[in-house]
Amino acid sequence: MRALVLILSLLAWPAMAEDVVLGLSSDKVSITTSFNGSQILIFGAVKRETAIIEDPPLEVVLTVAGPSEPVMVRRKARRAGIWVNSDAVEVDRAPSFYAVASSGPLREVLSATENLRHDITIDRAIRSVGAPAGITDAPNFTTALVRIRTNAGLYQRLEGAVAIDEHTLFRSSISMPANLTEGSYVTRIFLTRSGEVVSQYETLIEVRKVGLERWLFNLSRDRAMIYGLMSLAVAVAAGWGASAAFSLLRR
Amino acid sequence: MQVYLPVAEVSVNAFLILGLGGLVGVLSGMFGVGGGFLATPMLFFIGIPPAVAVATQANQIVASSVSGLLAHFRRKTVDFKMGSVLLVGGLIGSAAGIFVFNYMKSLGQVDLLVQLSYVVFLGIVGALMFVESLVAIRRSRSQAARKPRERRHKSWIYTMPFKVRFRTSGLYISAIPPLLVGGMVGVLSAIMGVGGGFVMVPAMIYLLHMPTKVVVGTSLFQIVFVAAFTTMLHATTNYTVDAVLALLLLIGGVIGAQFGTQIGLRLKAEQLRILLASLVLAVCGKLALDLLLKPAELYSLNPVLN
Numbered sequence: 001m002r003a004l005v006l007i008l009s010l011l012a013w014p015a016m017a018e019d020v021v022l023g024l025s026s027d028k029v030s031i032t033t034s035f036n037g038s039q040i041l042i043f044g045a046v047k048r049e050t051a052i053i054e055d056p057p058l059e060v061v062l063t064v065a066g067p068s069e070p071v072m073v074r075r076k077a078r079r080a081g082i083w084v085n086s087d088a089v090e091v092d093r094a095p096s097f098y099a100v101a102s103s104g105p106l107r108e109v110l111s112a113t114e115n116l117r118h119d120i121t122i123d124r125a126i127r128s129v130g131a132p133a134g135i136t137d138a139p140n141f142t143t144a145l146v147r148i149r150t151n152a153g154l155y156q157r158l159e160g161a162v163a164i165d166e167h168t169l170f171r172s173s174i175s176m177p178a179n180l181t182e183g184s185y186v187t188r189i190f191l192t193r194s195g196e197v198v199s200q201y202e203t204l205i206e207v208r209k210v211g212l213e214r215w216l217f218n219l220s221r222d223r224a225m226i227y228g229l230m231s232l233a234v235a236v237a238a239g240w241g242a243s244a245a246f247s248l249l250r251r
Numbered sequence: 252m253q254v255y256l257p258v259a260e261v262s263v264n265a266f267l268i269l270g271l272g273g274l275v276g277v278l279s280g281m282f283g284v285g286g287g288f289l290a291t292p293m294l295f296f297i298g299i300p301p302a303v304a305v306a307t308q309a310n311q312i313v314a315s316s317v318s319g320l321l322a323h324f325r326r327k328t329v330d331f332k333m334g335s336v337l338l339v340g341g342l343i344g345s346a347a348g349i350f351v352f353n354y355m356k357s358l359g360q361v362d363l364l365v366q367l368s369y370v371v372f373l374g375i376v377g378a379l380m381f382v383e384s385l386v387a388i389r390r391s392r393s394q395a396a397r398k399p400r401e402r403r404h405k406s407w408i409y410t411m412p413f414k415v416r417f418r419t420s421g422l423y424i425s426a427i428p429p430l431l432v433g434g435m436v437g438v439l440s441a442i443m444g445v446g447g448g449f450v451m452v453p454a455m456i457y458l459l460h461m462p463t464k465v466v467v468g469t470s471l472f473q474i475v476f477v478a479a480f481t482t483m484l485h486a487t488t489n490y491t492v493d494a495v496l497a498l499l500l501l502i503g504g505v506i507g508a509q510f511g512t513q514i515g516l517r518l519k520a521e522q523l524r525i526l527l528a529s530l531v532l533a534v535c536g537k538l539a540l541d542l543l544l545k546p547a548e549l550y551s552l553n554p555v556l557n
Binding site for chain 2: 031032033034035036037069070071072073074075076077078081082083084085088141144145147148149178179181209212213214216217220221224225227228229230231232234235236238239240242243244246247
């Protein structure tokens with residue numbers, strides 16, 4: 001596959017045949033009982049058959065996107081003196097996690113056209129089609145979604161966070177918060193020159209619950225009855241145990 | 252030490268949860284209440300999703316109530332017949348409560364429902380308790396010899412049909428009021444994630460005129476089953492019971508309860524009640540302010556279910 005991409009890119013840009021060779025510090029994130037967020041080092045090199053072109057300089061933009069899901073965004077309004085949820089807009093698709101890192105200010109390393117074509121910035125990763133009748137300011141809801149997730153560390157815009165050495169080696173590290181959603185995280189790397197994408201590469205980082213977390217979560221979904229009974233059994237046993245232990249202590 | 256909760260899908264500090272469980276345990280030991288009314292809002296505050304907090308708290312209540320019930324069972328201060336009638340009401344109420352909970356969730360108003368229930372019930376119970384214990388303190392200070400109050404006319408409760416004899420409580424009353432009280436507590440248990448002892452105990456004393464010594468044991472008997480039923484309903488319909496969170500709360504609670512009992516033994520009953528009333532009112536006030544003041548973030552995100 002990579003060979004095919006290489007061939008295709010050689011055909012497409014015979015003059016500037018540059019391709020990404022990527023490394024990840026880890027291609028899977030395991031959510032264990034002690035999981036407290038994760039730091040992923042994304043590094044790689046630019047493979048090329050021709051001499052390095054130094055001007056315009058090579059820039060790198062990379063994105064990591066968690067699984068997309070519909071989200072209900074609700075807004076509070078004052079009704080009868082108290083603040084209650086009133087208006088709601090369903091955002092059709094929003095990634096649960098999204099980080100975009102670049103080697104320089106985004107507007108310099110990526111042209112607006114290329115951003116539209118490849119959906120790189122956060123606002124391009126969110127799809128919101130229409131709002132219910134009666135809501136005239138639907139964009140405010142999308143803005144709020146981005147603001148809330150940015151504050152929670154789920155959406156990150158890391159300009160200048162990709163380091164490039166000798167126009168060839170690049171590296172960046174993305175920190176993922178503890179409240180990650182499970183799924184395949186699409187990781188894309190774009191090489192750009194004067195705002196134009198000259199090469200791109202895509203891979204997946206798997207985020208999975210493992211061990212006890214996996215077992216408990218599956219049990220709670222697939223065998224809810226057994227899970228509920230198990231929770232109750234633990235509770236009853238603990239209550240009985242505590243009562244017995246302390247009546248022994250008092251004696 | 253961070254622990255990732257599998258169902259809540261958030262990472263929390265284990266010691267924070269243990270401490271919270273412990274604090275609630277101290278309260279339950281001091282005052283003989285489950286402490287759910289305090290623990291559930293605290294869990295919201297830590298960042299546990301409300302639905303998970305409410306469901307998990309119901310599971311935690313089973314544990315603390317079993318422990319208390321066994322102690323009362325040994326002292327034979329449980330009226331099983333009254334408890335069963337309360338329980339029947341409780342199960343019906345709990346099912347109705349889950350239905351309301353899920354309906355409000357689909358409307359996006361579940362947080363409001365939970366918060367309003369808290370403000371209303373904590374406000375009423377806290378204010379009543381506060382006034383009552385102030386009066387009691389003043390009475391004990393004035394040292395005035397008082398005649399024991401005569402029991403007034405038999406209340407409306409005695410005029411209702413379907414009379415049943417409750418031997419342990421020494422009552423011969425209609426089964427309808429206990430059913431209603433039980434049903435109300437069931438609804439509260441499902442919506443608020445509380446055992447409902449703080450509503451049921453006063454209702455049993457002032458409404459049903461049960462003797463004080465059997466009140467707590469009987470209330471615990473009912474709470475164990477209603478909370479267990481609520482846990483099962485939440486676990487099977489909403490998948491929101493977090494076993495790891497429940498376990499952490501439980502360990503803290505068990506240890507805290509012992510310290511609480513020791514503290515409780517050193518304070519006078521009126522002082523205890525006024526402390527509890529202040530605490531209930533403080534929690535109520537905090538929740539009321541959240542509803543009345545303009546929130547810093549007007550928008551909130553919810554997953555779309557289906």
